[in-house]
Amino acid sequence: MKKSLILGMTVLTVSLYASETMYSSSVKNLYEAANSDAVKGRLLPTSEVKVVEKNADKSKIEIEGFMKAGVSNAIYFVKGKRILVAGLSKNGQFDVKKLSSSKDEDGVEWDKVVLTAYTKNDNLTKDLKPLYDKAENLYKNNCAICHPAHPIAEFTANQWPSMFKAMVNRTAIPKQERYLVTQFLQKHAKDMKGE
Incomplete structure (x- = not known):
């Protein structure tokens, strides 16, 4: 039993x-x-x-x-x-x-x-939206310190990693969150519409 x-x-x-x-x-x-x-x-x-x-x-x-x-x-x-x-x-x-x-x-x-x-x-x-919301807030709240934040659709999915990497060390985005922000930027890039 x-x-x-x-x-x-x-x-x-x-x-x-x-x-x-x-x-x-x-x-x-x-x-x-x-x-x-x-x-x-x-x-x-x-x-x-x-x-x-x-x-x-x-x-x-x-x-x-x-x-x-x-x-x-x-x-x-x-x-x-x-x-x-x-x-x-x-x-x-x-x-x-x-x-x-x-x-x-x-x-x-x-x-x-x-x-x-x-x-x-x-x-x-189960929910992807809170992850994207967190990444977007991290990007917008940290990447506008030195200059206006680049529009998310300004770069292609392949351009975003190097653009983000070039600037991220000047921000307060924690290291453990950097992949999250990069993924968000890439998946919402100008060449990802309809993907």
Whole structure:
């Protein structure tokens, strides 16, 4: 009786989170297995994941995105733009399934993929809007100290990281929030309308 009750509660706990869409609220470590403590990748803030299974310590997640053909250590938000979703160790052995292939406007081939990984249960949220609101407030309240803040749609997704990096050390934006702001700026850049 006790054993079947525990099994039933475990199945219920796992099923409550099955296929739940969540977003990373911070940079999160990625692991190849639930019982592994070896960090083999990093998930960036605002990245969407599908929680497939949730256990006491870690969640099994799926991350969908784009990999440049022949490059297996980075997953991007869209093809042709350097909006990083996850960076992976070169010696990582993650389960990556290729869904399709296509070329960007420059003729570079990209693979749409789903990566299966594990991450700790903290810093995952169901709502992306508060993350974007926080990033926008950090940007507007800190990046107008020396000059008027650049309009978010002034630069492309590929231009924003270097523009932000050139100025961020003059601000009070904490280091742990810089990826969040960069992700926000890139995902709202002038060339991201309709993405």
